[in-house]
Amino acid sequence: MNFTFLGTGAGMPAKERNVTSLALGFPEYDGDLWLFDCGEGTQRQILYTPVKLTKLTVIFITHLHGDHLFGLPGILGSRSFHGAESTLQLVGPKGLKEYVETSLRLSGTHLYYPIAINEIETEGKVYENAHFVVTASELDHGIKSYGYRITEKDQKGELLVDKLKEIGIPPGPIYKLIKEQDQVQLPDGTMLETAPFIGEKRKGRIVTILGDTRPCSAAELLARDADMLVHEATFRGDSERLAHDYHHSTSLQAAETARQALAKTLILAHLSSRYQKKEQTALLNEAKAVFPHTYLAHDLWDYQLKLQPRS
Numbered sequence: 001m002n003f004t005f006l007g008t009g010a011g012m013p014a015k016e017r018n019v020t021s022l023a024l025g026f027p028e029y030d031g032d033l034w035l036f037d038c039g040e041g042t043q044r045q046i047l048y049t050p051v052k053l054t055k056l057t058v059i060f061i062t063h064l065h066g067d068h069l070f071g072l073p074g075i076l077g078s079r080s081f082h083g084a085e086s087t088l089q090l091v092g093p094k095g096l097k098e099y100v101e102t103s104l105r106l107s108g109t110h111l112y113y114p115i116a117i118n119e120i121e122t123e124g125k126v127y128e129n130a131h132f133v134v135t136a137s138e139l140d141h142g143i144k145s146y147g148y149r150i151t152e153k154d155q156k157g158e159l160l161v162d163k164l165k166e167i168g169i170p171p172g173p174i175y176k177l178i179k180e181q182d183q184v185q186l187p188d189g190t191m192l193e194t195a196p197f198i199g200e201k202r203k204g205r206i207v208t209i210l211g212d213t214r215p216c217s218a219a220e221l222l223a224r225d226a227d228m229l230v231h232e233a234t235f236r237g238d239s240e241r242l243a244h245d246y247h248h249s250t251s252l253q254a255a256e257t258a259r260q261a262l263a264k265t266l267i268l269a270h271l272s273s274r275y276q277k278k279e280q281t282a283l284l285n286e287a288k289a290v291f292p293h294t295y296l297a298h299d300l301w302d303y304q305l306k307l308q309p310r311s
């Protein structure tokens, strides 16, 4: 699972940090690609990364503020120019459909692929495919802002071929049945319990990607036991009042959420452009004092979250 941070700044584009967007790629699942938020200029940022628009299958929007949204119509159009024909799924708050349809209509943009827009009406499951379930909960940001929890389904263990050969079952179509079923009838009529011939399963990973928010219980629940939490850190720890007034979090508050939720790793993003290099380092160090396994994202940074070891 590859995180490519396309934009890690808040509010408006800055030279060093573009506005928010995060690509989540799955090389382990045919290179499938998702996007979380799509600030202005996201498609230009993509040009500097290996991210391929034709691999894009889902775009999750956390909330409709412009620094998370204004790049969306452009991405939709370019995906069409690149020749994509498969359906693109969009997930986000109410209003997303009107925004997308109006921008495409008024700009005369015709897409050569279908889009399916899922506006979140109730919290809970908002997307599922063969490998993942994604749930959403509402955060605390003045307008509807969602956090997404991506849970990978546990993977079945591998077939223990040597053990099967030992009891005289040679490779063949029956191996597929043994992997899929609890019991299989052998050619001589006896029933085989398959469990002893399947290796340890692999536990799925949990990733939490939050939209803008003040600290809230929904954020903590979404991040519970997550292998990775991506959290906004618009302000430094000494600006709690400011963060509250603008419905945002400080880096300290993000770290506190990660600690309370027993997350394993925290990545801070969505920094205010007021902070220069030295202050950004201080912002990171403040968070690390509360939650040591914290990183500060920067634009075009690539982070890989490996598969869980077999249990």
Ligand SMILES: [Zn+2]
Residues within 6 Å of the ligand: 063, 065, 141, 212
């Ligand atoms: Zn916002």
